[in-house]
Amino acid sequence: MQQLEQDIKAALSAAIQQVFGATVAAEQLVMQPTRKEFAGTFTLVTFSLTKSLGKSPEQIGQALGEWLAANESRVSGFNVVKGFLNLEIGDSEWLRQFAEMLARPDNAPVPSNGPQRVVVEYSSPNTNKPLHLGHLRNIFLGYSVAEIVKATGATVTKANLINDRGIHICKSMLAYQRFGQGETPQSSGIKGDHLIGKYYVLFERHYREEIRQLEAEGVAQDIAKRQAPLMTQAQQMLLQWEQGDEEVLALWKQMNGWVYEGFDETYRTIGVDFDKYYYESETYLLGKERVEEGLQKGVFFRKDDGSVWVDLKEEGLDEKLLLRADGTSVYITQDLGTAELKYQDFNYDSSVYVIADEQNYHMQVLQGVLHKLGKPYAEAIHHLSYGMVDLPSGRMKSREGTVVDADELVQEMVDTARRTTQELGKIEGLSSEEAEQLYHTLALGALKYFLLKVDPKKRMLFNPEESINFQGNTGPFVQYTHARIAAIMRKATELGLTGGQIDGLESLHETERDAVQLLAGYPGVVAEAARLLAPSILVQYVYEVAKAYNRFYTEVPVFGEPDEPKRRFRVALSAQTGRTLKAGMRLLGIMVPERM
RNA sequence: GGUUGUGUAGCUCAACUGGAUAGAGCACCUGACUACGAAUCAGGAGGUUUAAGGUUCGACUCCUUACACGACCA
Numbered sequence: 308m309q310q311l312e313q314d315i316k317a318a319l320s321a322a323i324q325q326v327f328g329a330t331v332a333a334e335q336l337v338m339q340p341t342r343k344e345f346a347g348t349f350t351l352v353t354f355s356l357t358k359s360l361g362k363s364p365e366q367i368g369q370a371l372g373e374w375l376a377a378n379e380s381r382v383s384g385f386n387v388v389k390g391f392l393n394l395e396i397g398d399s400e401w402l403r404q405f406a407e408m409l410a411r412p413d414n415a416p417v418p419s420n421g422p423q424r425v426v427v428e429y430s431s432p433n434t435n436k437p438l439h440l441g442h443l444r445n446i447f448l449g450y451s452v453a454e455i456v457k458a459t460g461a462t463v464t465k466a467n468l469i470n471d472r473g474i475h476i477c478k479s480m481l482a483y484q485r486f487g488q489g490e491t492p493q494s495s496g497i498k499g500d501h502l503i504g505k506y507y508v509l510f511e512r513h514y515r516e517e518i519r520q521l522e523a524e525g526v527a528q529d530i531a532k533r534q535a536p537l538m539t540q541a542q543q544m545l546l547q548w549e550q551g552d553e554e555v556l557a558l559w560k561q562m563n564g565w566v567y568e569g570f571d572e573t574y575r576t577i578g579v580d581f582d583k584y585y586y587e588s589e590t591y592l593l594g595k596e597r598v599e600e601g602l603q604k605g606v607f608f609r610k611d612d613g614s615v616w617v618d619l620k621e622e623g624l625d626e627k628l629l630l631r632a633d634g635t636s637v638y639i640t641q642d643l644g645t646a647e648l649k650y651q652d653f654n655y656d657s658s659v660y661v662i663a664d665e666q667n668y669h670m671q672v673l674q675g676v677l678h679k680l681g682k683p684y685a686e687a688i689h690h691l692s693y694g695m696v697d698l699p700s701g702r703m704k705s706r707e708g709t710v711v712d713a714d715e716l717v718q719e720m721v722d723t724a725r726r727t728t729q730e731l732g733k734i735e736g737l738s739s740e741e742a743e744q745l746y747h748t749l750a751l752g753a754l755k756y757f758l759l760k761v762d763p764k765k766r767m768l769f770n771p772e773e774s775i776n777f778q779g780n781t782g783p784f785v786q787y788t789h790a791r792i793a794a795i796m797r798k799a800t801e802l803g804l805t806g807g808q809i810d811g812l813e814s815l816h817e818t819e820r821d822a823v824q825l826l827a828g829y830p831g832v833v834a835e836a837a838r839l840l841a842p843s844i845l846v847q848y849v850y851e852v853a854k855a856y857n858r859f860y861t862e863v864p865v866f867g868e869p870d871e872p873k874r875r876f877r878v879a880l881s882a883q884t885g886r887t888l889k890a891g892m893r894l895l896g897i898m899v900p901e902r903m
Numbered sequence: 904g905g906u907u908g909u910g911u912a913g914c915u916c917a918a919c920u921g922g923a924u925a926g927a928g929c930a931c932c933u934g935a936c937u938a939c940g941a942a943u944c945a946g947g948a949g950g951u952u953u954a955a956g957g958u959u960c961g962a963c964u965c966c967u968u969a970c971a972c973g974a975c976c977a
Binding site: 391773790865 | 905906907908909914915916917919921922923924927928929930935938939940941942943944945960961972973974975976977
């Protein structure tokens with residue numbers, strides 16, 4: 308398909324040379340897919356040629372169309388509408404394309420000239436509370452981007468940088484010491500990450516109570532916030548942690564361990580994985596060497612109080628603190644260290660950070676600083692920035708208890724899938740394990756599809772009632788199409804209609820042609836999604852494919868077709884559609900069922 | 904205050920990066936199961952693309968200036 312488009316462009320360029328004696332490079336031609344209300348596959352926009360050729364758009368279109376119809380065998384016809392030359396591709400070419408895609412192995416990498424060694428960092432949670440809906444958008448994006456890039460043949464590492472140290476986890480630890488009474492995930496039956504989250508909430512509640520009391524005693528609010536005993540103790544605990552206090556470290560390890568068990572279970576449930584874990588407790592000191600390097604190179608400067616800064620005004624940013632006066636590191640210091648470490652580990656030519664858009668500025672600074680340091684990998688850093696997920700009630704706020712918990716959400720989706728499936732009653736013959744597996748597949752399909760459908764940089768709205776939808780442009784719609792095809796294939800196998808050569812066909816039904824054309828575009832779509840780090844492009848594509856197939860399905864019979872070659876072709880088209888849907892959905896992290 | 908993102912049908916989102924009459928889904932109406940799976944398909948209705956200027960053969964897209972919402976930086 309990509310090849311075909313290039314060939315057509317080259318032919319057009321030749322035609323311009325022949326007919327008008329002018330030279331226009333193939334890359335300069337403006338081509339687009341033909342809109343579906345017109346006949347054709349490719350459309351040349353001729354407006355842009357009027358100046359150089361000195362003719363009207365219609366004349367140009369007519370002349371070029373005639374030339375191509377006569378000289379390019381794959382162009383079977385054309386029509387000119389105003390400044391648009393619509394080129395029709397013959398069915399014999401589509402059948403050739405179809406045979407080509409049948410021969411393509413499932414795991415063949417799609418052609419692309421993108422980066423070869425890629426690190427995708429995503430999830431990167433704090434260890435003081437369980438994952439919520441916002442994390443899910445991050446995780447699904449990261450996982451899908453990694454899989455898409457992998458499909459272009461690149462070596463991809465999925466990395467998770469766990470923020471396991473800092474004041475937040477100390478808050479949970481302190482509250483646990485105070486109120487925990489030795490409770491464990493085992494003794495309480497609470498999942499580890501939720502248990503730690505419970506103490507984080509407890510901390511916040513008691514902390515607020517302390518502030519209120521201090522304020523009642525006449526202390527100003529900002530002072531009260533700093534002086535509340537719980538806060539000073541949490542700070543104290545962080546200090547003890549940094550000094551290696553054994554008791555604190557033991558508690559820290561124990562509680563983080565619980566959180567990791569909880570996270571792992573969630574990751575397993577939602578079907579994502581990682582190749583490499585980084586822990587901030589192990590990397591947070593690394594950045595100081597980079598700061599030293601920058602001072603030596605003279606790109607950073609030290610202020611009188613001893614703090615180290617970088618001046619990024621020329622880059623349109625600001626002066627930025629890199630190291631505090633007391634020598635302790637700030638966020639950016641750690642990130643400098645981690646970037647270097649990742650580069651040492653994987654020698655990447657692209658490093659993708661899936662991080663919410665509230666950190667846009669921070670990421671610009673990171674890149675700017677690496678640039679100043681002359682790091683070869685500064686250019687390789689890509690911030691895949693995504694917007695927050697809002698609820699109908701507004702922004703999710705953990706302090707106000709309005710977050711949508713990831714585990715609960717998945718469970719609700721599974722329940723909905725179960726209810727819907729049982730109402731439709733089409734899965735007799737599945738064991739109860741298989742049925743549960745199916746509900747899970749459908750639930751996650753709906754959720755992932757919903758979150759990946761939207762352009763990452765846009766904020767999106769999640770309405771719990773409306774978003775759990777199984778009709779229309781949804782994951783289950785695509786999954787349903789696959790299940791439908793699977794049913795066709797089961798019957799085809801019984802009838803012995805699978806495999807073998809597709810020949811003896813001359814023309815295609817309109818719906819067949821549309822489907823073949825779409826299917827031929829698959830490698831190009833994956834390459835584009837990889838280039839733009841945009842799963843939403845692939846979501847749009849699988850939806851188009853499923854729609855095209857469903858239209859074909861209702862308009863032409865497969866087994867009722869008397870003509871044997873047609874019957875075989877339709878089975879093969881179904882099979883190829885099924886393969887493509889499965890492959891595309893897999894890159895989105897979504898499984899497709901054989902029946903539902 | 905500074906920087907930056909977003910604004911498209913009642914709702915949730917597209918629009919191939921400047922091209923044709925701005926497209927889908929949901930919700931709302933109308934049709935299609937004795938057929939290979941109706942979680943489907945076909946059709947209807949729904950728009951001054953926040954507003955006003957500008958650039959040109961042509962603007963949702965680019966440039967100004969407002970307005971609204973968000974985020975970040977003091």
